[in-house]
Amino acid sequence: MTVTPRAPAPLAAGEGGPTVAAYAIRERPRDVAKHAFPRRRGRIILCRTAAELSSTFARTLVDAVVVDVTAATDDTWKAATLASDFPCTPFFAWSHLRAADAPALARCAALDFADVVGETIDDGVLRELIAPLAFTARFAAALEPAHAELGLESPVQRRAWRWIVGRGGRPVRTDLLARALGITREHLSRSFATAGAPNLKRIIDLVRVIAAAELSKSPGYDAADVARVLEYASPSHLTSTAQRVCGTRSASLARLRTGDIIERFRQGRARSRG
Numbered sequence: 001m002t003v004t005p006r007a008p009a010p011l012a013a014g015e016g017g018p019t020v021a022a023y024a025i026r027e028r029p030r031d032v033a034k035h036a037f038p039r040r041r042g043r044i045i046l047c048r049t050a051a052e053l054s055s056t057f058a059r060t061l062v063d064a065v066v067v068d069v070t071a072a073t074d075d076t077w078k079a080a081t082l083a084s085d086f087p088c089t090p091f092f093a094w095s096h097l098r099a100a101d102a103p104a105l106a107r108c109a110a111l112d113f114a115d116v117v118g119e120t121i122d123d124g125v126l127r128e129l130i131a132p133l134a135f136t137a138r139f140a141a142a143l144e145p146a147h148a149e150l151g152l153e154s155p156v157q158r159r160a161w162r163w164i165v166g167r168g169g170r171p172v173r174t175d176l177l178a179r180a181l182g183i184t185r186e187h188l189s190r191s192f193a194t195a196g197a198p199n200l201k202r203i204i205d206l207v208r209v210i211a212a213a214e215l216s217k218s219p220g221y222d223a224a225d226v227a228r229v230l231e232y233a234s235p236s237h238l239t240s241t242a243q244r245v246c247g248t249r250s251a252s253l254a255r256l257r258t259g260d261i262i263e264r265f266r267q268g269r270a271r272s273r274g
Helices: 027-036 050-059 074-080 099-110 123-133 135-147 155-165 174-181 185-192 200-216 223-229 235-246 250-255 258-266
Strands: 019-023 043-047 064-068 091-095 115-118
Touching: 019 027, 019 050, 027 043, 027 064, 027 123, 043 050, 050 074, 050 223, 064 074, 064 123, 074 099, 091 099, 115 123, 123 135, 135 155, 135 200, 135 258, 155 174, 155 185, 155 200, 174 185, 174 200, 185 200, 200 223, 200 235, 200 250, 200 258, 223 235, 223 250, 235 250, 235 258
Parallel strands: 019 043, 019 064, 064 091, 091 115
Antiparallel strands: none
């Protein structure tokens, strides 16, 4: 039977790139950040206080943070110290890169900031500097080779796997996945779980649980926070999914490495009912 490819699905706002939070009071860094991450190429969340930045972490999966450390105040450093609470998320210092900025940049380095972006110098390449280090990009790159361990070798399986891990643990709608691959949802479901490979629903669950395990290693998150930012219906939903995928409760995910979760998954947990 010949399957006629469909047109690829259009991306919803924010699905084409990372979610970036920018702590900045001045208008220039706010404007540059908005220009670097327009709709359909990402999502920018502008914060004027450390409290706003902290609440952003509590309600959504943040891929990267930019902190304007020019003329830094006590509140600026409250925002900057969140880097220690959320090590999975790279923090970038926005600076004039003048000699007088050296103490502030040294403080950012002590907080394990990922990099510094220079005002004016890096305005046009802000996206290119941040996107490769964003949580979702690093998560997808780390998991992409795992398709072989899971027996996902057909073209459809590998393309679906890349799309799923590219969501960074966020929910995956199978109808959008099928449209992105240019096939029907029915064809996707049938062709994905061939030759004893895990079925699609279980693979989606696996990737989301791996993301939950990675986020759980951040001191700033508890199990309820992780469930919320990954858009589980409730913390108990995350726990039940983790038990199906790797035989542990969500509170214990932080102790597991990705390889541990995949190995547990392969031991009889790779199939589900539809």
